[in-house]
Amino acid sequence: MDRLMAKVVCRNLYKRYGDQLAVDNVNLEVGEGEFLVIVGPSGCGKTTTLRMIAGLESISSGEVLIADQVVNNVEPRHRDIAMVFQNYALYPHKKVYDNIAYPLQLRRVPKAEIRERVLDTSRLLGIEPLLERRIRQLSGGERQRVALGRAIIRQPRLFLMDEPLSNLDAQLRIQMRREIIHLQRQLAITTVYVTHDQVEAMTMGDRIVVMRGGLVQQIGEPMTIYNHPANRFVARFIGSPPMNLFDGMLENRGGRLVVRTAFAEYLLPADVQARLTGVHLAGGATPVVCGVRAEDLTIDLTDNPAGNYPQGVVDLVEPLGSDVFVSVKFGAEMLLARAAPELPVREMQKVHLKPNLAKMHFFDPKTEQNLTWK
Numbered sequence: 001m002d003r004l005m006a007k008v009v010c011r012n013l014y015k016r017y018g019d020q021l022a023v024d025n026v027n028l029e030v031g032e033g034e035f036l037v038i039v040g041p042s043g044c045g046k047t048t049t050l051r052m053i054a055g056l057e058s059i060s061s062g063e064v065l066i067a068d069q070v071v072n073n074v075e076p077r078h079r080d081i082a083m084v085f086q087n088y089a090l091y092p093h094k095k096v097y098d099n100i101a102y103p104l105q106l107r108r109v110p111k112a113e114i115r116e117r118v119l120d121t122s123r124l125l126g127i128e129p130l131l132e133r134r135i136r137q138l139s140g141g142e143r144q145r146v147a148l149g150r151a152i153i154r155q156p157r158l159f160l161m162d163e164p165l166s167n168l169d170a171q172l173r174i175q176m177r178r179e180i181i182h183l184q185r186q187l188a189i190t191t192v193y194v195t196h197d198q199v200e201a202m203t204m205g206d207r208i209v210v211m212r213g214g215l216v217q218q219i220g221e222p223m224t225i226y227n228h229p230a231n232r233f234v235a236r237f238i239g240s241p242p243m244n245l246f247d248g249m250l251e252n253r254g255g256r257l258v259v260r261t262a263f264a265e266y267l268l269p270a271d272v273q274a275r276l277t278g279v280h281l282a283g284g285a286t287p288v289v290c291g292v293r294a295e296d297l298t299i300d301l302t303d304n305p306a307g308n309y310p311q312g313v314v315d316l317v318e319p320l321g322s323d324v325f326v327s328v329k330f331g332a333e334m335l336l337a338r339a340a341p342e343l344p345v346r347e348m349q350k351v352h353l354k355p356n357l358a359k360m361h362f363f364d365p366k367t368e369q370n371l372t373w374k
């Protein structure tokens with residue numbers, strides 16, 4: 001199976017449209033057999049990056065390497081890649097069989113071999129009973145499987161997918177997401193997958209590339225990015241609900257760091273303080289943006305809990321079944337906490353909110369960089 005795996009490298013990759021930079025110095029590496037997800041909001045340059053890897057878009061400057069070979073001037077059809085797009089691009093009037101067989105028919109593979117490979121591929125995807133149907137007689141999920149079948153039948157050395165699930169309903173998306181993960185693991189084809197959906201990125205990627213405005217914000221394994229977001233944007237973009245952010249001041253009080261906000265004061269544990277090497281306490285205090293995830297906030301319903309935790313008013317209770325989201329208001333500030341569904345909390349109730357200080361993040365208000373994990 002070695003043949004199937006190819007490493008991909010993007011080196012100082014730029015794409016300019018007039019004076020707009022759609023892709024701004026992207027550097028990334030996809031390992032052999034790796035599943036890499038590029039994620040980011042609309043217009044951040046995901047598709048453009050993918051299309052430059054595919055050879056469907058010219059490169060303004062920089063290099064794309066596939067299996068250690070610079071392919072900038074290699075035609076798409078000679079790059080040995082397969083692509084799946086959002087709109088599948090299937091032939092609606094043709095049979096499923098012929099849609100899947102098409103890439104092999106183009107290459108004049110003998111008929112008997114085509115038949116064998118179409119059957120193998122359709123078995124793998126569970127669409128063997130559909131081979132004689134026409135595309136227009138299929139559901140969205142079935143079409144999606146046919147598009148995947150057409151892409152993998154050639155056994156390309158690189159698989160590129162651009163939002164392949166976005167046409168499907170929520171339930172089918174989850175199912176197809178799992179099927180793609182299994183398929184990719186089974187075939188071990190190096191894959192670059194583009195999505196704006198952070199849940200897809202988290203669940204599918206061996207590693208994730210977060211982009212914004214043409215720039216790579218962070219590259220890493222899903223849980224690394226979740227636990228150690230490089231900056232404020234990544235902290236809000238990865239994870240649902242987004243991380244709570246609020247202004248604070250870090251103050252040095254006799255060698256101990258205290259974070260003071262509009263509604264509370266927290267003495268930072270020594271190990272957290274030791275990590276904050278990027279903070280310079282000019283004049284004894286420095287402004288920061290504090291971040292804490294909903295699951296790192298504990299709601300305390302007792303009247304006088306130990307510790308000096310602020311009391312707020314419950315603004316909204318949103319039960320999800322498995323857990324409940326509770327919005328708590330502290331003056332002008334609103335924090336969202338995740339709690340167990342059985343917590344007897346009601347709107348308008350006064351509660352104390354206890355952050356896990358070991359998991360609190362501090363961002364530089366100007367550069368937006370995370371100061372916590374330097």
Ligand SMILES: Nc1ncnc2c1ncn2[C@@H]1O[C@H](COP(=O)(O)OP(=O)(O)OP(=O)(O)O)[C@@H](O)[C@H]1O
Binds near residue numbers: 017021040043045
């Ligand atoms: N042919 C083009 N001419 C001019 N500008 C373009 C062209 N194609 C894309 N752009 C611009 O380049 C930027 C990146 O576009 P791209 O399609 O890569 O975004 P994307 O991350 O895939 O977004 P989406 O999630 O909406 O698909 C956008 O600002 C877009 O308007």
Ligand SMILES: [Mg+2]
Binds near residue numbers: 046047048
């Ligand atoms: Mg796109």
